[in-house]
Amino acid sequence: MGNRDLEYLDNIIDYCDKVENILNEFDSNYDEFIVNDIFQLSCSMCIIQIGENVDRLSDNFKENYNHIPWRSIKDMRNIMTHKYESAEFDVMWYALTVEVPELKEELVKLKNINL
Structure with missing residues (x-):
């Protein structure tokens, strides 16, 4: 794993933590999520940054770990x-509460294997 890929992995993990x-700040409350613009926008910015950093990972890295749904x-x-x-709240919520934690767990494992 190259230093740049490691940097991007760290960034992705950091945004997963965010x-x-x-x-946690909003008590993982879906009802609050669908009415609170600050909650939605904060989470959306993290999703955007996760995607930006995924896009910056080398093609080689993504090919080596193609079990992760990079696309x-x-x-x-x-x-x-x-x-x-046009984003659907239930899709966003699933990504935030299920997929982001799973992504973080997988990336932490990859990082630990490659250090």
């Missing part, structure tokens, strides 16, 4: 960036 912190992560970033008003 999602966790935001969810889906980037697609979610694109929705948050370009079609935010």
Whole structure:
């Protein structure tokens, strides 16, 4: 794993941590999420940054760890960036509460294996 890939992994993990912190701040309350713009926008910015850093990972890295849905992560970033008003709350919520923690867990394992 190259230093640049490691840097991007660290960034992604950091934004996964930020999602966790935001969810904790709002008590992981879906009802609050669908009505609170600050909650939504904070989480959306993290999703965007996760996707940006995924896009910067080397192709070689992504090919070596192709069990991670890199394309889906980037697609979610694109929705948050370009079609935010059409984003579905239940899809966003699932990404925030299930997929982001799973991504973080997997990336922490990869990082530990490669250090």
